[in-house]
Every structure is written in C-alpha cells, then in structure tokens.
Amino acid sequence: MTESQARPEKAQLRRRMRAARRKLSVYQQRLSGRAAAIHLSRSPQMQRARHIGIYWPMDGELDLRWLVRRFPDRNFYLPVLPAEPHPHMRFRRWHGGPLSYRNRFRIPEPLRGHSHPPQRLDLVLVPLVAFDAGGARLGMGAGFYDRTFAFKRLLPGAGPALIGAAHQLQCVPQLPTDSWDIPLDAVVTEERLYHCR
C-alpha cells in the first residue's frame, strides 16, 4: 500500500500546503527567510552548533541559505539521497556556493566533500510541508528524514537537535501522526521559534 492510500488526509494536506507556499511572492519569500534566519541566529541551539544540516530550498520552501554566510565559522551540510537499497541519507559539506549536480527530484547536491554521519551533526534544519506546535511534521511523503533519524525514537536525546523550518502558513492545529514519525525539537517560521520538547 502506498503512503497516500494509507493516509488520504496526509496526501490532501500535502497538496494544499505545497500549493500555498508556492504562491508566495519572491518578495515575501525573501522577507520570511531572512526573518526566520534571525530567530534561529538568536537560539541557543544555533549558537552552540558546529556541524549543521541545512537544505537547498525547492517548491516554495523557506530559504535559510543566508545562514551559511552569516555563520562562516560553522560547517554546513546538505542531504544526499541514499542509493537504493540503503535507507539513510548522508549529509555532505557545503560552503554555500552554486551546485551543478541535481538528484532525481532535481534538488542540487554536492558531489564531493566530506560526508558527516547524520547522528553526529549538532543541529539539522528540516524542510517540511506542514507542522503543528507539538513538533509533528508532515514531509514530502518519502520518509527520508524519518528513516535517517529513526534512531531518535529509541534515544530521543541522542543525535542532532531537529529544527523544522517553515512558513507560518504551514502551521496546522494538529497533524495526524504515524508510529515512524520523528518529532521535531523546535520549529522556526518568519514569526517565531516554537519550542516543542
């Protein structure tokens, strides 16, 4: 059974939220990314973190790439999709510049560079489609982040802090959750930082 057959309400919410964030103007996108990056810059998690997972925004996602220039003394990493049948993503060092290779979803990935085990990152900024204030996350529906950070179900305090990143309009009152969903420690939007745990 595919994920959308199992959870029609998740699939429907995903379509609605993806359409809403894609409609934001370039100007709104720029303002929101900058405002959220400023909230993050002030957070203790960001101030402590040395090794940080970030993402290359697509499909109207909040753009936090400004942080790479703002924190030149930190190491940033982008997710690299697993080659089948390996279940986990890796995170590869990225200095903030343009990238020529795109993965099968047309998302840029660094081809070279040091790759860091996900469990040894300090902080991961997690893209998402919808979230609630309790830290539940709806992603693109392929389970990449859930699988990669599944070890946190057994050891919630282990590994990186997971901070979801979203536009405020992606906040919903309560998301349906599944047993494999990994809760977020916090969520940042252009309006505020939510502490979830």
Ligand SMILES: Nc1nc2c(c(=O)[nH]1)N(C=O)[C@@H](CNc1ccc(C(=O)N[C@@H](CCC(=O)O)C(=O)O)cc1)CN2
């Ligand atoms: N910026 C960003 N990078 C990320 C993620 C993300 O959510 N955002 N991911 C989070 O997991 C991973 C990629 N996950 C993805 C999962 C599904 C689809 C997807 O369904 N895309 C198409 C349809 C499929 C296709 O073109 O073959 C679509 O847009 O509908 C895309 C990315 C790793 N990198």
Ligand SMILES: Nc1ncnc2c1ncn2[C@@H]1O[C@H](COP(=O)(O)OP(=O)(O)OP(=O)(O)O)[C@@H](O)[C@H]1O
């Ligand atoms: N730890 C895991 N082990 C095996 N399968 C998993 C695990 N986590 C998630 N999955 C699978 O991934 C699929 C997608 O899950 P879900 O719809 O919750 O993804 P998502 O959180 O929206 O997506 P993503 O994490 O890619 O952004 C599910 O069908 C589930 O079976």
